[in-house]
Every structure is written in structure tokens, then in C-alpha cells.
Amino acid sequence: MPDRDDLDPLAGYRDRFVGTESPLVYLDGNSLGRPLRATADRLSTFVTTEWGERLIRGWDESWFRLPEVVGDEIGRVCLGAAAGQTVVGDSTTVLLYKAMRAAVALRPGRTEIVVDRDNFPTDRYVADGVARECGLTLRWIDVDTSAGVTPDQLAAVVGEQTALVVLSHVAYRSAWLADMPTLTEIAHGAGALVLWDLSHSVGSVPTALDACDADLAVGCTYKYLNGGPGAPAFVYVDEALHDDLAQPVQGWMGAADPFLMGPTYAPAAGVRRMLSGTPPVVGMLALQDMLALVDEVGIDAVRTKSVALTEHAIALAAELLPDTTLASPRESERRGGHVTLHHPLMREVTAELWRRDVVPDYRDPGGLRLGLSPLSTSFDEVTRGLTAVREVLDSLG
Structure with missing residues (x-):
């Protein structure tokens, strides 16, 4: 029987990533992606030429516009977003705050923010803080932690008070892939805005923000976009909202004329007004390499490989790990790029796997999360990883 990797048209791209020649099994690409080999060269060249030779002139020559240039590339390659609506800067948490605070200000008189209880902790924490700051109420959706928010659940809680x-486009725990068009339409039907967290989908699952009539979105770039630890996040804002949008962290880089150094703040035109401080130029370097690779391969081909990898993991788990429970959607059209398996001993299993150079992720309660990055993860790697899970479970039993 032919090896799955021999039949994979994208298998050759794995060699472009640092460390894939080693025996280490890396199944945590949805927490931190492997670096590209090209990035080592880019970083070195940047230090010796752009930074080392051009010095402060680099701002005028390219760095000043880099948040918008890279933002437009993310929009074009991954988000289905026209130019001028996406910008890079700050962490995911900071951009979530800016986007939430700006969004509720666009719906004065409304009193509620809707969020599900299994959304990523940062999203819930920021929503709680914005609600307290603005005198609003959180309206909670209780969801199945092996699934996610459904249209019926959202329709039951939104109304005339929803701001x-x-x-989340893909749930961090279960990998539930939300029905973005339908959920957005339901919220809009109630007169509310929607903020999408794309952190667990960007670079792995195609997104059509413009076609879905999305309002705002935020996502990180160190998972499937391989930007490296602490790589800056991005924010998308529908151009229809730009003129009225007022974000709460007014900084000089989001001003209409940053170098005027004037006495009062006037926001920049367009999505650039979402910036605050000096852009993280070095933090955007690795991201550019991965965007170029995803553009070369095509996001639809990336998604096809992602589905094949997760289906391979689910089939292997059914064969090798019948004592575990699948805590992710079985249907590929409802599943993002990772798979979660439940077992009471998974915390101990994960610790032992790491000692063996098999690196998945753990999420309470008892969840082994397999983050399968489509261009750097092989089918053989998944097989070796789940075989190791079986061996460790047997040793602990």
C-alpha cells in the first residue's frame, strides 16, 4: 500500500521548515508553528542591511507602511479581504480590546455583549473588562465543549440590546468550525456587530470576510502563519465602519500625520487608525515568508491537506486508541485544523510524550490536542505520534 506521504502533492514543502529532518514529532503547530529556513536568511539580511546599513532611513523607505502592506497580504492570501481593511500591530489581546471597545461605541444605547463560555480565555476576559468599563452586561452562550456555537444558540440570545x-471561527478546544456567514447574518438581523477571532483558523482554513459581510476580526500570526513567538497580531475592519470607528488607545502611529507631533490627536484614514505605537518591524519578518509560501501553495490546497491530516489522525485514534473519546467534530466541514482526544490520563500522557520528543498540546479537561500544521506536518509524523500515545497509555495503565 503506498505511503500517504508519497501520495501527498504538498509533501515536498515540509523540507522548507527548520527541524523537519529530525526524529522529533511536532503536533502543536496550532500553538507555535515551525520556522521556515528562509526566515533565518531574512533575519540575518535584515540585521546586516536594512537595519545595519539603512538605520533610521528604513522608516521612510519601507518600515512605516509595513503594518498595512503585510496586513493587505494577510487579507489577500488568507482572509478573503480587499486591500485597506487589515493592519498588523500589537498582540492579539490588545487588538481584541481595541476592536471590542470600538465596536460597542458604534452601537450606543445597547447594553449587551454576547460571548460563549468556551471561547478562548483572552476573548472572555477582554469582553468582561470592556463590559465593566462601559457599563454593559455579558450575555453568555453555554456550548458543548466538544463542539461550538450553533445558529440556533446565537439566535436565542441576540436582540435589540445586543451591541x-x-x-471564534475555530474553537480552540474542539476545533469546531463556526458557520461564519449564518452567524454573522443572525447578529446583523438583530442590529449587532460581530467580532471574529481567527487565531485558530488563519493560514489553515480559508476565510471569506468580505463575502460574509464581516464587521471586525482579529487573529494571531504565530500559529499557522509561523511568525514566531510573540509575533504581532492583525485586525480587520470592514471599510464601511472606518469613518466612524474610534479605537481607545490613541497613539502616534495611528494618527493622521504621525510626524506632525501636533497638540491633539486626529485619527488616520482607514484601518491604520487601529495602530497605536511603533510597529513591530522585526516581528513581521518571519510572517512575510510564510505568507509567501501559503500564496504559492494556495489556501484551498492548504485546507485540503489539513482535512486529510485530521481525518488520518481520527482514523488512527479509532484504531490505536479506542479507549479515548473524540472531542472534535467528526465531520470535516465542521472541523478546523486540529483534533482533540479525551482520556483521564492525558495530562500525564502529554508530560511523558514531551520527554520522548513527541510534542502535542494538553487542554483541560483531559484533552490531548493535536495541532497539525498542513505544510510542515507529515502523515508519518501523525502516525508516529499516535503510536507513542498508545505506548504511553499502556505504560501508565
Whole structure:
């Protein structure tokens, strides 16, 4: 029987990543992606030429516009977003705050923010803080932690008091892939705005923000976009909202004329007004390499490989790990790029796997999370990883 990797048209791209020649099994690409080999060269060249030779002139020559240039590339390659609506800067948490605070200000008189209880902790924490700051109430959706928010659940809680709905495109725990068009339409039907967290989908699952009539979105770049630890996040804002949008952290880089150094703040035109401080130029370098690779391969081909990898993991788990429970959607059209398996001993299993150079992720309660990065993860790697899970479970039993 032919090896799955021999039949994979994208298998050759694995060699472009640092460390894939080693026996280490890396199944945590949805927490931190492997670096590209090209990035080592880019970083070195940047230090010796752009930074080392051009010095402060680099701002005028390219760095000043880099948040918008890279933002437009993320929009074009991954988000289905026209130019001028996406910008890079700050962490995911900071951009979530800016986007939430700006969104609720666009719906004065409304009193509620809707969020589900299994949304990523940062999303919930920021929503709680914005609600307290603005005198609003959180309206909670209780969801199945092996699934996610459904249209019926959202329709049951939105109404004339809903200012903002905060949703994840792919649930961090279960990998539930939300029905973005339908959920957005439901929120809009109630007159609310929607903020999408794309952190667990960008670079792995195609997104059509413009076609879905999305309002705002935020996502990190160190998972499937391989930007490296602490790589800056991005924010998308529908151009229809730009003129009225007022974000709460007014900084000089989001001003209409940053170098005027004037006595009062006037926001920049367009999505650039979401910036605050000096852009993280070095933090955007690795991201550019991965965007170029995803553009070369095509996001639809990336998604096809992602589905094949997760289906391979689910089939192997059914064969090798019948004592575990699948805590992710079985249907590929409802599943993002990772798979979660439940077992009471998974915390101990994960610790032992790490000692063996098999690196998955753990999420309470008892969840082994397999983050399968489509261009750097092989089918053989998944097989070796799940075989190791079986061996460790047997040793602990």
C-alpha cells in the first residue's frame, strides 16, 4: 500500500521548515508553528542591511507602511479581504480590546455583549473588562465543549440590546468550525456587530470576510502563519465602519500625520487608525515568508491537506486508541485544523510524550490536542505520534 506521504502533492514543502529532518514529532503547530529556513536568511539580511546599513532611513523607505502592506497580504492570501481593511500591530489581546471597545461605541444605547463560555480565555476576559468599563452586561452562550456555537444558540440570545457578538471561527478546544456567514447574518438581523477571532483558523482554513459581510476580526500570526513567538497580531475592519470607528488607545502611529507631533490627536484614514505605537518591524519578518509560501501553495490546497491530516489522525485514534473519546467534530466541514482526544490520563500522557520528543498540546479537561500544521506536518509524523500515545497509555495503565 503506498505511503500517504508519497501520495501527498504538498509533501515536498515540509523540507522548507527548520527541524523537519529530525526524529522529533511536532503536533502543536496550532500553538507555535515551525520556522521556515528562509526566515533565518531574512533575519540575518535584515540585521546586516536594512537595519545595519539603512538605520533610521528604513522608516521612510519601507518600515512605516509595513503594518498595512503585510496586513493587505494577510487579507489577500488568507482572509478573503480587499486591500485597506487589515493592519498588523500589537498582540492579539490588545487588538481584541481595541476592536471590542470600538465596536460597542458604534452601537450606543445597547447594553449587551454576547460571548460563549468556551471561547478562548483572552476573548472572555477582554469582553468582561470592556463590559465593566462601559457599563454593559455579558450575555453568555453555554456550548458543548466538544463542539461550538450553533445558529440556533446565537439566535436565542441576540436582540435589540445586543451591541456586539464575539465568536471564534475555530474553537480552540474542539476545533469546531463556526458557520461564519449564518452567524454573522443572525447578529446583523438583530442590529449587532460581530467580532471574529481567527487565531485558530488563519493560514489553515480559508476565510471569506468580505463575502460574509464581516464587521471586525482579529487573529494571531504565530500559529499557522509561523511568525514566531510573540509575533504581532492583525485586525480587520470592514471599510464601511472606518469613518466612524474610534479605537481607545490613541497613539502616534495611528494618527493622521504621525510626524506632525501636533497638540491633539486626529485619527488616520482607514484601518491604520487601529495602530497605536511603533510597529513591530522585526516581528513581521518571519510572517512575510510564510505568507509567501501559503500564496504559492494556495489556501484551498492548504485546507485540503489539513482535512486529510485530521481525518488520518481520527482514523488512527479509532484504531490505536479506542479507549479515548473524540472531542472534535467528526465531520470535516465542521472541523478546523486540529483534533482533540479525551482520556483521564492525558495530562500525564502529554508530560511523558514531551520527554520522548513527541510534542502535542494538553487542554483541560483531559484533552490531548493535536495541532497539525498542513505544510510542515507529515502523515508519518501523525502516525508516529499516535503510536507513542498508545505506548504511553499502556505504560501508565
